[in-house]
Amino acid sequence: MKSVVIHQAGGPEVLRIEERPIPVATATQTVMHIRAFAVHRYEVLTREGGSPSVKFPRVIGIEAVGEVAEPATNSSLKKGQRVVTINGGFGREFDGSEQEYALVPDDQLHAVEFDGSWAQMAAYPETFYTAFGSIKYTNLKPGQSLLVRGGTTGVGMAAILLAKVLGLTVTATSRRPERLAKLTALGADEAVLDDQGTLATTVQYDGVVDMVGAPALEDTLGHLKAGGTYTLVGLLAGKWLWNQFDPFENLYGRRYATIFDGTVYDSWMQEMFQLINQHHLEIPIAKAFPLDEIQAAQTYVMQHDRPMGQVIVTTD
Secondary structure (H helix, E strand, O other): OEEEEEOOOOOHHHOEEEEOOOOOOOOOEEEEEEEEEEEOHHHHHHHOOOOOOOOOOEOOOOEEEEEEEEOOOOOOOOOOOEEEEEOOOEOOOEOOOOEOEEEEEHHHOEEOOOOOOHHHHHOOHHHHHHHHHHHHHHOOOOOOEEEEEOOOOHHHHHHHHHHHHOOOEEEEEEOOHHHHHHHHHHOOOEEEEEEOOEEOOOOOEEEEEEOOOHHHHHHHHOOEEEEEEEEEOOOOOOOOOOOOOOHHHHHOOOEEEEOOOOOOOHHHHHHHHHHHHHHOOOOOEEEEEEHHHHHHHHHHHOOOOOOOOEEEEEOO
16 A cells, blocks of 8 residues: 655655555554545644654654445444544554555544545545534524634634534634635625734624634634633644733633644534535535645645645545
8 A cells, every 4th residue: 555654854755655565453443445635734844843742754644534444353333434533643643644544543433424525525524523623612502603713724614614504693704805705605794804913893702713823812802702712723823822911801701712632522523424414515625636646735735825725635
């Protein structure tokens, strides 16, 4: 089988395709035939050496869609069953998605129903699950309002779609004026310009899902109603620390949540795919690449002016 193995941190050239034997199932690990996966910017960071916990050589990639090739001895999964996997050390503590087959702990595989192509299916697991979890944490009810800060990201677009079918009123933001109309076309009730960290509105919302993070934190929280929940999802600005931040002033009367623990609940995954299938939810795919072009795929995902949407790699 083909595996993209990184032996040392570096540029795209360290993504080298090697031939490895197909793994064999164990009592608790199932062999997954990987059909497709999404490429993310943070995986480029890992490739460059920005994830100290990841030790090379490693096959990276934290999510995949495919089918069961050989079930674990104690598995309830069946050969040929469609499955997805995300997080849980996949692509970080053990070899991940950038290969044709992977040995995955059985409890980290989720059997789901989806009738579309493998490339379409690969757009969902990590991106939609992150969005779905962040909405869950806001504890909003139908009719309440949600602010999606960073609406043109993959998670942001997924949050818009999921929030709307859950009955929420959605406002989404972008730092690029030309993309505001694309957010309303996707389904947002309103699109607001993020002008250098300040939103062009005075409205407050019942909940916030934030993909931007620390530099705009005080402005974001200023748009959250008392009693509302702020959920931190991403760090588009590339800054982790909240410098000169007064939690008593900014978080008083509000709740804070983050979804960085990596926990994946099968019940949430099933509920999410039911919504996807029932409402035919989909976000754009910017471009799809074959596995042989993994270097090009990782270069493309980092391009600033590329089209909105997921970057997908297929193994067929």
